[in-house]
Amino acid sequence: MHPLYKIVLADLRIDAQQMLEEGHDLAALNSEIEVAAATGSLDVLAKLQEDLWHRPSPASFPYGEPNDWESISHAFPDPEIHARFHGNEATLADRLLAAWQGRCVGCQLGKPLEGCWPEELQELCVRAGSWPLYDYINAIANPDDQASLKAKGYRVIDGQNNLTRGRFTSVAPDDDVHYAIAGQRTLQQHGIDFTPDQAIATISKITPQGILFAAGLNMVRKAGIGVPAPLTAVFGNSWGRQSLGAQIRCDPYGWAAPANPPLAARMAYRDACGSQTRNGIYTGIFFAVAMADAIGQGDPIAALATAEHYVPPRSRFAEMIQFTRQACREHDDWQAVNAALYARYDQDAYAPKKAPMNHSLINAAITIMAILKGRGDFTQTLGISVMAGRDTDCNGATAGSIMGCALGTAGIPRHWVDPLHDTVRTELLEQHVLKISDLALEMFAIARTNCRYTSAHP
Numbered sequence: 001m002h003p004l005y006k007i008v009l010a011d012l013r014i015d016a017q018q019m020l021e022e023g024h025d026l027a028a029l030n031s032e033i034e035v036a037a038a039t040g041s042l043d044v045l046a047k048l049q050e051d052l053w054h055r056p057s058p059a060s061f062p063y064g065e066p067n068d069w070e071s072i073s074h075a076f077p078d079p080e081i082h083a084r085f086h087g088n089e090a091t092l093a094d095r096l097l098a099a100w101q102g103r104c105v106g107c108q109l110g111k112p113l114e115g116c117w118p119e120e121l122q123e124l125c126v127r128a129g130s131w132p133l134y135d136y137i138n139a140i141a142n143p144d145d146q147a148s149l150k151a152k153g154y155r156v157i158d159g160q161n162n163l164t165r166g167r168f169t170s171v172a173p174d175d176d177v178h179y180a181i182a183g184q185r186t187l188q189q190h191g192i193d194f195t196p197d198q199a200i201a202t203i204s205k206i207t208p209q210g211i212l213f214a215a216g217l218n219m220v221r222k223a224g225i226g227v228p229a230p231l232t233a234v235f236g237n238s239w240g241r242q243s244l245g246a247q248i249r250c251d252p253y254g255w256a257a258p259a260n261p262p263l264a265a266r267m268a269y270r271d272a273c274g275s276q277t278r279n280g281i282y283t284g285i286f287f288a289v290a291m292a293d294a295i296g297q298g299d300p301i302a303a304l305a306t307a308e309h310y311v312p313p314r315s316r317f318a319e320m321i322q323f324t325r326q327a328c329r330e331h332d333d334w335q336a337v338n339a340a341l342y343a344r345y346d347q348d349a350y351a352p353k354k355a356p357m358n359h360s361l362i363n364a365a366i367t368i369m370a371i372l373k374g375r376g377d378f379t380q381t382l383g384i385s386v387m388a389g390r391d392t393d394c395n396g397a398t399a400g401s402i403m404g405c406a407l408g409t410a411g412i413p414r415h416w417v418d419p420l421h422d423t424v425r426t427e428l429l430e431q432h433v434l435k436i437s438d439l440a441l442e443m444f445a446i447a448r449t450n451c452r453y454t455s456a457h458p
Contacts, residue, residue, distance in 0.1 A: 106400025246284025254291025
């Protein structure tokens with residue numbers, strides 16, 4: 001038997017499991033796999049796997065969710081309807097600095113709470129004296145509080161945690177910041193017309209696999225054995241084809257396209273398709289467009305409306321946006337909105353199990369809710385994005401980035417920025433200590449040539 005036979009068979013079963021969320025019958029898929037496996041032929045298994053990779057959803061599937069760029073982009077709006085950037089280059093540079101600051105702040109705030117569901121997160125913050133969460137979380141010093149949390153199976157954020165308020169002097173290493181740096185490096189090396197494989201190669205070159213996770217790790221592993229994009233998104237991706245990998249990598253493509261949503265969407269797609277499919281792609285496009293438009297308009301809520309035009313209208317992502325907007329209209333309290341989001345999206349749409357912690361739909365909904373309920377205030381928006389739970393560092397980073405794009409540095413209170421001392425620490429190859437301000441200047445050099453200025457711009 002060929003030594004790859006068992007590997008391909010195992011990955012086939014993973015592929016079938018992922019196809020549940022695309023409306024397929026898992027039992028029927030597994031029957032096909034067993035028939036192919038009974039032949040003992042690697043060629044037969046490989047042929048079936050390739051067929052499954054390209055198999056459309058059944059006719060009964062109620063959504064239209066394409067993966068290819070032509071189908072996704074064919075209904076994009078006329079670029080001329082979008083607001084142009086009315087500021088000068090100093091204003092642009094300031095907003096890009098704020099975007100980088102916002103991503104770093106949001107990631108740092110959410111990092112110690114990553115993976116907490118709302119009930120646990122609120123109790124942690126209450127016992128820390130940090131509810132509402134409108135500053136970095138305090139350490140939980142009281143031994144009785146610590147014991148009570150342990151008894152419930154909750155985590156304890158004690159004085160040894162270097163992500164608590166007053167105990168750090170820089171941005172901690174994190175994949176949500178590493179990816180933004182990698183995307184920026186891709187643009188610097190290959191320009192705005194980079195290919196999906198070039199984006200993957202950049203990540204692979206500078207990022208140790210030990211600090212990659214989920215679909216991004218699968219992408220790099222599969223690319224390492226010669227699988228090209230976009231098959232890197234579907235080959236044995238047990239961490240979720242429709243997870244939020246593209247959301248956490250999309251920032252550089254929005255930042256690099258000020259007031260230029262179509263360009264942001266195109267770049268975000270090229271990156272996203274390396275690890276995600278369907279709604280996992282749309283979330284990267286949506287938030288990249290929101291960032292590009294927020295830089296142009298200076299209005300984070302209006303930027304969401306612009307980004308909505310770049311989502312396939314019959315997708316679950318489009319449905320989620322409308323659901324989130326309606327919940328925000330119906331409830332004044334963000335926690336009531338959050339409860340509605342969990343009731344609707346805490347389970348896979350077509351699988352009888354809890355949705356993964358990092359699923360694109362629920363996390364994007366949380367981020368959208370935070371921006372809508374934050375009403376243009378950086379601290380309120382960031383706090384809600386993390387207090388809502390789930391993939392808190394990812395959502396805090398995305399919300400912080402959009403708010404920075406819109407508000408500039410004057411809109412970010414100093415208690416968020418000053419503790420970071422303009423410093424990012426990473427585990428990336430040959431760039432272990434970086435300045436946030438230097439990263440922002442590098443992005444400005446890219447973005448200034450892609451910005452859609454007003455006709456009055458000199």
